[in-house]
Amino acid sequence: MKPSLALGAVLSAAALAAAVLSLIWMPYDITQLAIAQKLQPPSLAHWAGTDHFGRDIASMLMAGARTSLAVALVAVGIGVGVGVPLGLSAAALRGSWLDEVMMRGNDLIFAFPSLVIAILITAVFGPSATNAIIAIGIFNIPVFARVARAGALSLWTLDYIRAAQVAGKGRARISAEHILPNIANLLIVQGTIQFSLGILAEAGLSYVGLGAQPPTASWGRMLAEAQTMVTLAPHVALAPGLAIVVTVLGLNLLGDGLRDALDPRLRGRVA
Numbered sequence: 001m002k003p004s005l006a007l008g009a010v011l012s013a014a015a016l017a018a019a020v021l022s023l024i025w026m027p028y029d030i031t032q033l034a035i036a037q038k039l040q041p042p043s044l045a046h047w048a049g050t051d052h053f054g055r056d057i058a059s060m061l062m063a064g065a066r067t068s069l070a071v072a073l074v075a076v077g078i079g080v081g082v083g084v085p086l087g088l089s090a091a092a093l094r095g096s097w098l099d100e101v102m103m104r105g106n107d108l109i110f111a112f113p114s115l116v117i118a119i120l121i122t123a124v125f126g127p128s129a130t131n132a133i134i135a136i137g138i139f140n141i142p143v144f145a146r147v148a149r150a151g152a153l154s155l156w157t158l159d160y161i162r163a164a165q166v167a168g169k170g171r172a173r174i175s176a177e178h179i180l181p182n183i184a185n186l187l188i189v190q191g192t193i194q195f196s197l198g199i200l201a202e203a204g205l206s207y208v209g210l211g212a213q214p215p216t217a218s219w220g221r222m223l224a225e226a227q228t229m230v231t232l233a234p235h236v237a238l239a240p241g242l243a244i245v246v247t248v249l250g251l252n253l254l255g256d257g258l259r260d261a262l263d264p265r266l267r268g269r270v271a
Helices: 003-021 057-092 097-110 114-125 129-153 159-166 171-207 219-229 234-262
Strands: none
Touching: 003 057, 003 234, 057 097, 057 129, 057 171, 057 219, 057 234, 097 129, 114 129, 114 171, 129 171, 159 171, 171 219, 171 234, 219 234
């Protein structure tokens, strides 16, 4: 196993473990305020210190991991569930009106930055974690559609696909039985990339107040609340910032490692 893949897997697993553990246990109750203990530096009692309300930052990070990973995971699920069937259909009917409409729709969405689209949607329908999921998921749809279409197009000209057509299999059945399994590696790698981008998008939306709302913990809102206290208590901003950086770095390393492991053209290269 390549070192980058191993490191990415460890960092990603750590974030996932923190999120899962927060469902059953956290060092402190993040809904309880303790103003007398506000802005305390890291210590044995509070591993990452306390914020301006006296809440334990380590507990907030664990709860924030749950929010960020859940939003990103569901958003990626929306992209895969809608985008992949669209991409496979467009490839199977290449040159048709469906293919043309999908590609022009992709171009329209890609003309705007993903965060701008997410801000527009959440601003119209209101700030919430649910609307953040919808906004990020909508942008993921054309990403996965384009990846699925590109991968499928490269396979439709191969002999075994033509043999399946001669055997009487329809385009939908060929896409499901022969095309999809052979582009799964592309989708897995793209999924890890979009997962990390989803975490960044959720943090960005929460930072500007359009993501998860109190009392739901969010790394982005923790950063927003800490921006006026950077010089007074830098640990308040450093903790969520590091959490975002480490998690996104881990997912990117995991994606790169999976790409090298799953791509036959790269397997023979020296790590």
